[in-house]
Amino acid sequence: MTTSHLPNLTGVPETMLWTLHNRASEAARADGVIRDPLALRIHRTLDYDYERAFGPADYSHGVRSAIFDAELRAFLAAHPDGIIVNLGEGLETQRFRLDSERSLWLSVDLPEAIAIRERFITADARHLHLAMSALDTRWIDRVPPGRAVYVTAQGLLMYFDPEAVAGLLREMAARLPGAWFAFDHIPGWLSRRTLRGWWKTPHYRTPEMPWGIARHRVAPTLRGWVPDLAEIRALDFVAPRGAARPLSWLVARLPLVRRMLPGITRVRFAGG
Template structure:
């Protein structure tokens, strides 16, 4: 019998990208080769097979694009601090650790309790139980002075627009001139959720509709890059198996894929 899970509705969605990464790691060639995800899926008592469809691979490609945003930061600031807001059971720290960075993974209590069954804090790695919308985590992540990178992957989408806008303003004010990566989904993507097999398997639904990430600049951000699955960074595209590059080319220009954006902003509260 594996580890049982008891997670809130939004929290349960973390199992989708986890399974996506495990399935990816079972294939050759693999995008992320996340062997740890296979171990976690095998250790957790949950019917992962109910998750089907293109969103599984989508979550892997998304992780690869976000990884490259963080890598770009670490190339400039190898001793910088990375904060993953709503980390779920992500293994990004293991993928990107350069031996010098400082890393914080934050998630809400029930998710963090699950995560702590499989991951341990280390010298440069700390897990924080808390909400992205609270401010308690501000202090610990700034204990070590120096450049900071904030990341939130597939989290804000689940909250109402007003709440997301407010937290963006809060982050911009508290962490000026800081890179902040997160994803946005347009109307077409949100409307198609009920037809998406992975969402048919869970109760949570995404709420925040953002058709144009540039419109978020009014909340104290400047948009640096905005990518769809059809526009990965060249270094990332080179690593993708041919199948994904072909699919991205064929279907990547059709909605709703084009309305799902993986964005890199810099905070600019002035």
């Protein structure tokens, strides 16, 4: 197998390797929640010491991908010619797990991230790569009108200031009426930890994550930003196996504990 060397990735773009590490490790398990041969190949090909940087892999990002997969699978079943926009996609290989013959996929990420992505994943007429920040909302200009749209942001919004998140949602609400948007979020205590300087391992300091929010504050906060949202729904995150599985069901139903955990939320914009 040919080894692919990386440029000196730092900051938020480097986090694509963190998520790849966890997702590929989950996909490698016989009882894993996702099957992702391409992620495994990319993981093995890149010349990067994942465990030195991020520590032992866990199931978190594999489960997150499975949740987003389920959302998009249902969307494509209802809208086979739908448009999927993945913001901050990095090395996510979702389209290979879910693609339909009529859908259009837009992958939006920073230029250095797109450059790494294109070593392994080729853009084409139905799978576009847009090298720009998710906050550069010119990407919306590339969304054709008249088709159902689902936008995702996995592991992205926490790296923005709250004002930037609010601005992005308002812009999407105004320009993508009727679209769905799913994103994950972290609690405030974890955000504050990163702002103080969180060394995940002795060799890797996570980028700052300015936007943190308790789960019970998500809906009122989003309503404050976009009052006419048609839907706000929390998506359950459940451990895939072992003793943690029943425990995660229990913990998620204890309000004081639940609000301290990361979460995934789906909204639908009005109109359309």
